[in-house]
Each structure stands twice: as structure tokens, then as C-alpha cells.
Amino acid sequence: MIENKNRIKKVLIANRGEIAVRIIRACREMGISTVAICSEADKDALHAQLADETVCIGPAPAKDSYLKMDRIISATCATGADAIHPGFGFLSENSKFADLCRKCNITFIGPSPEVIDKMGNKAEARKTMMDAGVPVVPGTKEPVYTAEDGKKLADNMGYPVIIKASAGGGGKGMRIVEREEDFNKHFETASQEAKNAFGDDTMYIEKYIPRARHIEFQILADNYGNVIHLGERDCSIQRRHQKMIEEAPSFAISEVLRKEMGEVAVRAAKAAKYTNAGTIEFILDQEDNYYFIEMNTRIQVEHGVTELITGIDLIKEQLKVASGEPISITQEKVKIRGHAIECRINAENPMNNFLPSPGLITSLHFPGGNGVRIDSALYSGYKIPAVYDSLIVKLMVHDANRDLAIQKMRGVLGELVIEGIDTNIDFQYQIINHEDYKKGNIDTGFIERLLNKKE
Template structure:
């Protein structure tokens, strides 16, 4: 049984994990950079260890310092959250060698599924449909261009070690390929330390649909339904919903069973997400597996009533899943809006600074995941996500109405945010009618400029 958890993260996900641990009677250790000493997660944990200066490479990415803090405080487990080291197989392996429970899958599975080209190969061998593309990794722009020319444009260049929309480029023509490949591979190298790439056929007007998976150490695997993550800007999700507006029960059953098949093929254990794209003819294709908790996990929790962080900890502690696929019921509809410290009118430029005034909405079916408080200084060094605003109601129409209300009530002063931009999306005719895909936000921005 896990008794003390070190959270190898910061911000709202660290706060979320601390709260789950507290409910389970588990002690917590927070880590922080020197600029995060006053951050909410550092204040809420039972213990806090400062592990280095502000740059992530000197603090939140320092495996040696995180492991030293774990051993020094007597924590017996590490929860990596999302981002940072959450999908780093070396870190998971070091935890195992130090007899520290890593709350996530094994290093071997992270390697297999975290490397996107290796994951594609695994899914192909398991008979899971994948987007047409390369089976082997691409190392040079020249080799990639030969394949793209044969495949036909448009194509998508992706980083094998990628995530969060980084190291991805859509290439519309042959002339664009070399430039986009070089910029994508350099971004991948800067973000992940790995510039290995692969190429997929680009499917226009597709929806991004992901299935939440839970798997224990005893071969039990279930899915908790889907999330529609099609509202994106530059491959970064902005709004997520559960369930998807366009998926009926028959398709949900087929995609869910395929997601379980994919997880079993990977030998997966703990919480994970199987991501698909869905074309206009309802054909779906595997694109990747995220071997960690997702930013948007809260909407699944709201429609299923299952606490995913708690389940992660229980699975890592050796417990069996306490429910089967038949026990899982999707109730109502949930929507999440990601509120970022950024200025949409200035090309979404980040807006760090001090929160001078703050009012969070509330009410039945409203959930706020955040680490903000009045007087908190948002640092420039980290991701701009500051609030996850979630609502739940009986139908999608009612959930949209509720989201309008809470977006209108949310007040964050002292910095710029995308609150108004999210409000515009929620009120857009095509969004209300569910006529959206991964290109919706770009089209909406073009409409505003016209």
C-alpha cells in the first residue's frame, strides 16, 4: 500500500493529485523550482522540497534531484502528472531501480508507446487501424520527402517522441516539405531531445476522438468512453467534451473495443489514452497513445463518476479494478474550456504576471481545476494553462448554456486571458450544431480577419 507520494509536477495537476492523495489518507511531497516556492501546490503538500532554479531543465526535469527528494523524504511513490517526465521511460526505469513506485506504466511500455513510430508498428501488428503512413522512423528530410512524394500531399510530419502538438507540421505541397521537416525536427529536438520523425497521410476535416483506458496488473482493461478534442489551435487542445456529439452507441462500442485491444497489445497498465482521428465517413484510425493522465481527464470523471487519479494510485499500489466494463455508465454531458494566460488579439502571446483580482464561478455541475489565487505571480517559464473550467449537465445543450454562464462569471485580472475567445467559440453557430473538426478554430480566426 502506498503511504507517501511525491508529485513530480507543478500547477493545477499537482494540486489535483495532492487533493486526491489527501482524500485517500496518503501523505504528499511537493517539489518546486525557486520561483514556485509560493505556488499553491507547494503550500498544500505535507512537505515541499525546492529542487532548483526556474528553468525546467534545472528543476522539474532533473531526475537526480527528484529521486533524491523522494528518498530523503521517505516517499514510496512518484506521481508524474502530465508533461515534464510523465512519459520519460528512463525516469520510470530509475524509479524502479530505486524501489520507488512509478504511478504509471512500466518503462518498457512507455518506450513502446511513447515513441510514435514504434507505437504505429505495434498497432499495425495487432490489427488496429492506423492512419496510412511510414512504419519505420525517418531521420532525414530527404528520405522523408521521397516518401511524402510517393504518398501524395497533404501529409503530416510528426515527432516520434512528440506530444502536446510539438514537432508537428501539415505539409500541403512538395515545395513546403523540406522547410517544414527541418522546423518540426528542430522543435522536436528542443522539446524532447529526439528529432526522429515519421510521416502520415493528412486527413482533412477530421475529428480528434480519444478513449480513456484503465488497466490493472491482473489483465483487466476497461474504457471509460470517449472525449471529443477537436477544438484545437495549432494542435493544442482548447475545448474537450464527453461524450462526443457525433458518436452513436454502435460506433462507441466498436471504437471502445478497439481501444482496449490497443491497450492489451501494448501490455498496458494504469491510466492511459488511446487517440483516434475520425474522418467524415466515420472511419477511425489510431494516431497515438498517451501513457499518462490527460489534461482533460476531468470531463470523463464528470460523466462516469470515477476518480481517475485515485484509480491510478490504487492500480500502482497493486489493487485490482473494482469495476468491469458493464459497470461503467456515461451520464449526461461535460465540457471543459482551457483558460490560458495569453492574449488572442496578439497572436495568443503569453501573458505572465500577477493576478490582481480573482473570482471563480461555482454552482451545481461546475468544477474548477486551478492553482491560481489572488496575488499569485504567473511565471513566464512554464505552460500558460492556468484554469480548467468544467461543467456537467443532462444534455450537451444544457452544458453549453452552463458553460456560457461560468465563462461570463470567471474574473481574472492583472493578466490577459483567452476567456472571451472561449466564449466566442461556445457561442459560434457551428460549435453549437456540432459542425466542428480539428480545423475549426483556424477557420473561425480567418472569419474574424475577413
């Protein structure tokens, strides 16, 4: 066998928490050395302890540490790492950072800066998809800069509409407008939020499709023109546009529709000239019409459920593609087996408007057993910082079918113990036990309706 001279030998993980731990473990299995970066608040974090080397790069706030490009590049050079894995969040979809890596001859484990730019700007992504014949939600093809211009377009489109930040993500810079008289207020709020979060208040407007499902297709692409999909994930259980429960495959997708949407997702990735792991996201209406909404140019939080149903390690595939190797499987070899569900366990108090709940973990017990997977960076005695995302555990199960997976998730939620802080474990248990959820009667408004019934 000919040795790959471009094979990555040492990876710096430009992230923290469970995704940093996940990447470290994949690298270890492949014989790749790892470098962790950490803020002063994360010196005792699990990822900082598991990596072969650790570099502290600044104070607790992300803007002074995990978002400091120059310090991350310096740490990479100082430790002799030849690649950076950005994980998700932070700099993972920052084209300037990817370009800086390229200029410094550091392999960025992800797509090119040009592709990140094109697909990260939601308005440009829509235009690319429309030119490629991929169905998109009816809406603006060009960016919108003022409330006055936006309202004219929305009036012609018909309400309800959804205002979105072109550079957005994670539900920020997004507002649903039900009535004409509310448009200006929501536009100004969304654009200001977008400016604060992304430094860019460019907006676009789409027709809002009620009772829709959020369906995303996992993509793998290499540098040789090979692009495949690994089936879909149903991410319809959301709160404030943030996913809470994901499952694969979707209860709502037939084999025929899966094949069709998968082929469209592959076409979309090819139109973007995409490489590495990515996700094509659609909304699906009640008549099985589907529309492209965005592409995530990184590994997803919920990638684990796809790994459970396909047996394919997405992080390892990312590392191989970044090393110049072709993806290791063809579309014909991708087989979906059983059903997987993920519950995101957050440090928050659902009884107090989901207020974040950082603090000391005084007691911890993770469930186990066949078909149970835990992705987490928690340990007993760990103090969760107040300055980062509230996601602390990704609890996943896999079984032969959806009903069995729901039963298994009910059991592991009941066994999971996290003491010392508030969590949403009970709230997730309530969703999993809800009759509509069990029947598959779900859409992106499910949680909102559930909360409104309580009030």
C-alpha cells in the same frame, strides 16, 4: 478485509500547478501523505502550500528543477515517500525516469518504462498497433531520418501529408504539407523543432486527413490483465495542435460506434501490455472511419470531463493500481451520464497572437453552482511565473445533455473573473457561442478557420 501491504503511504508529486493540486487532494481523501516539489519560482504556489511536506529542488527553469531526475529522486528518498506521481508533462512520459524509480525501489504511478518507450515513440507505437490489427492512418511504418527519404514516401502517399516527431507531443515537431514543393522546408523545420524539444529528430509521415475530429478513449488497466475504457472525449477544438476545449461524450459518436471504438482501444492497450491510466487517441473522418494516432501513457489534462460523466476518480484509480490493487469497476458497470465540457483558460492574449501573459493576479472570482468544477492552482495575489505552461484554469461543467452543458458553460465563462493578466476567457466564450460549435459542426481546423475569417 485483508490489508494491502503494498499500499502506497506517501506520494511525491513530480509536478506543479493544478495537476499537482488535484493529486494532493485525491491523496488526502485516501489518507495518503504528500510531498510537493517546487522550483524557486514556485515557493508560494498553491501545491507547495497544500502538501504535507515541500522540497525546493532548484531554480525556475524546468531543466534546473522539474526535469532534474536526480534531485527529484533525492527528495523522494529524503522524505521517505514510497511513490512518485508524475502528473502530465515534464517527466510523465520519460522512460528513463520511470526506470530510475524502479531501480531505487520507488513506485512510479504509471506504466512500465518499457511500455512508455514503446508507445512514446510514435513510429514504434504505429508498428505495434498495425501488428495488433488496430487501424492506423496510412503512413510510414518505419522511422524517417532525412528529408530526401521522407519526400519519396510522401510523393507516393499523395498530398497533403503530416510530418510528425517520433518522440513528439503537444504539437511540437509537427507540420502539415499541402504541396510537394514545400516538403523539404517543412521537414527540416519540424525535425529541428523536434530535436530542440525532445533531443530526437526521428520523424514519421502520415496521410493528412482534413476535417477530421480528434477522439480519444480513456483507458484503465491493472496488473491482472483487466483493461476497460471509460468512453471517449472529443478534443477537436485545437489551436496549433494544442487542445482548447474538450467534451465527453462526443457529439459525433453513436452508441454503436462508441462500442466498436472502445473495444478497439482496449485491444490497443492490451497489445501494448499497458497498466494504469492511459489514452488511446484516434482521428475520425467524415465517413466515420477512425484511425489510431498515438497513445498517451499518463493522465491527461482533460481527464476531468471523463470523471464528470462516469463518476470514477481517475487519480484514485491510478493510486490503487500502482498499489497492486485491481481496477475497482468492470466494463459493464461503466455508465455515461449526461455531457461534460472543459474550457482551458490560459494566461495569454488572443488579440496579440496568443502571446503568454504571466504576472500578478490582482483579483479572482471562480464561478460555482451545480455541475460546475474548477481545477486550478490560482489564488488572488499569486504571481504566475513566465517560465511555465500558460494553462491556469480548467473550467468544467456537467449537465443532462450537450445543449444544457453549453448553456451552463456560457454562464460560468461570463462569471469567471481573473484580473491583472490577459486571458483567453473571451475567446473561449466566442467559440462556445459560435453556431457551428453549438450544432456540433467541428473538427481540428475549426479555430484556424475562425481566426482566418477575422483577418
